[in-house]
Amino acid sequence: MSQNPISRYFNEMYQGDAVRPPYRGLEDWSRDMPAEFRDMKQSEAEALFRRIGITFAVYGEGGSPDRLIPFDMFPRVFAADEWYRLERGIKQRARALNAFLVDVYGRGEIVKAGRIPGRLVYQNEAYETAVCGIVPPKGVYSHIVGIDLVRTGPDEFFVLEDNCRTPSGVSYMLENREIMMRMFPQLFQENRIAPVETYPGLLKRTLASVAPKKCDGEPRVVILTPGHFNSAYYEHSFLADMMGVELVEGQDLFVEGDFCWMRTTEGPKKVDVIYRRLDDPFIDPLCFRPDSMLGVPGLMNVYRSGGVSICSAPGAGVADDKAIYTYVPDMIRFYLGEEPILKNVPTWQCAKKDDCKYVLENLGELVVKEVHGSGGYGMLVGPRATQSEIELFAAKIRERPENYIAQPTLALSTCPTFVEEGIAPRHVDLRPYCLVGEQIELVPGGLTRVALTEGSLVVNSSQGGGVKDTWVMAE
Amino acid sequence: MRLKVSHSTSYSYEPAKSGLIQSLRMWPSVYAGQKIIDWRVDIDAPSVRRGASFRDGAGDLIETVVIRGPVEQVTVRVSGEVETQDLSGILRGHVEKVPPLAYLRASRMTRADPALAELSADVIASTGGGLDAAHGLAAAVAEAITYQPGETESDTTAAEALALGRGVCQDQAHALIAMAHCADMPARYVTGYLHATADGTLHQASHAWAEIHVDGLGWVGFDPANRCCPNDLYIRLGSGHDAAGAAPIRGMATGQGAETLAVDLHVLDASQQ
Structure with missing residues (x-):
């Protein structure tokens, strides 16, 4: 395989003809793979994905819910030290975004200090006056922060956008790994790849850690889904399974007294933490859109009186608006007194x-x-x-x-990818999932999306994008 | 003035509903113009469960009522006495956490169309800004939308009411909010009770008006329906971006039954009792 040495794009595997260290374990594997074997493995992967039924659109992009998103078997790899820097940058950003949310629903210090225009925040459609004055348990509004990153050089990373509401796609991160391990067990013996399988356990721990004060005993966590017509329904049920919690729809929950309850065959059970996968306007017809049948009437009153936690907390969306994005580096300086580790795109x-x-x-x-x-x-x-x-x-x-x-237009890095003609560089991005509760956690990995069309910089699955397993090499 | 309120709202269902939930916002605001002597909200229905009570960021007390079915009838009974003071509409000493800028956002009901924007611009051209502008906007609404019940629906928008030229206090308040937004002044919808109008005509009704945020003064109430600022004849309950957001009772019932509503309301001068 010959690489184009004059490409303006950073190739994550090759520097000229030299293989960069984190990809060394893949050199022989990819070079020596016979075409027939590759095709066989590719159809095996496809069959596995079909069998588990993971066919939803990434990131709620719409499109046909039955469509399979192409999986590329060539992993995307980060060295331990590269990841260490990313991890610090991501956690820093997630902390600042949460500090911002507590602030703008509280005293609004950042606005008063003139660091961000009040209008941008308070007139934003995602700003919920219904939650003004509320500090959710542990001071966390956004419990799962998905941060979309691109790379343009060995040390150049940019944040494209933040997702503070209910970022999807994490089931791909887990399934991609699962399938790679099944198909190429040897790769995982030869290389020391940091595990991502801890994610569901960490997610559950994160959610349980933000149970309301009124909850005594083991918090009951549920996932609230809009239902099986939703393009990310697979992910909702997958995460519920992996965490061992109930997957519920609005009609399975009801409000009575100071709490929210789940209907079960053994009678009502109190619910303490709701990981909701539906948007604010649909959570509660008594507070938001009166015509929504997806949510739970009265839920916002229970939330606001401290009877239940909602993750992400209603109103979290104001932090991930594209107009607010520009100010995230200022937030980091303002709340944390630190310089941003990850850069924004101008x-x-x-x-x-x-x-x-x-x-x-x-x-x-x-x-x-x-x-x-x-x-x-x-x-x-x-x-x-x-x-x-x-x-x-x-x-x-x-x-x-x-x-x-x-x-x-950013010069997105490329990663070798299996294509018709063999292996060729294709542009990639990355979405890691940062968990914020009592502690802040990041599993070493994320979802790599790849633009399968030659030259394309658009990695969205609705525009011909695929996904890859993402490796972080253990030290 | 000491005002005595007795207000019952009865919902009857035929056939009975299998369950009911309500979010109530029916307690007088806590601010310098009102001193609550006594206030109760009672629910008449079998199997009532009350809870999830809190004060929201706008300063309103909210409580949740759940009624298990079958529900044929439920009555929300408000009774109480409030000592009111005329503060010329100024909402002095009201504790709230929502920043005024958040009330520059339009809802479906308060979205300005070109006609509302033009009317607003005309007023601003002749009054400048601040309090004069707010008074001017309220007067313009009163001129442009004649008080006439039965012409509009609960979901009539500000723009529709202006086009019609007639409406009730809800429509006038929505129009005033929309026009204030056009002039870049935060504005919101307020609900409450009215004892009588300034000329002494007894009104004794639920009422709604608008508040506009005026630099230097804070929130100031304007009642286009009566061409005045709320005084000691008014009791203020709660606020929101529009009528739906500020509604004293927001409810949802399960089941197919048709609803009949009956309201009985007295707002009396307690000293006359």
């Missing part, structure tokens, strides 16, 4: 006149996103867009500038 906010002017003049080189959008929809990748697409987008920005932000 971002132009079209709501600002000068920024907007710059964006409109340089659309060809920028990536433009909707402030509240997700899943790679409503997005312009300047360098890959046609002139008419650019003009169309310019008109949209002029019409509602506050709805858009723009970022430079």
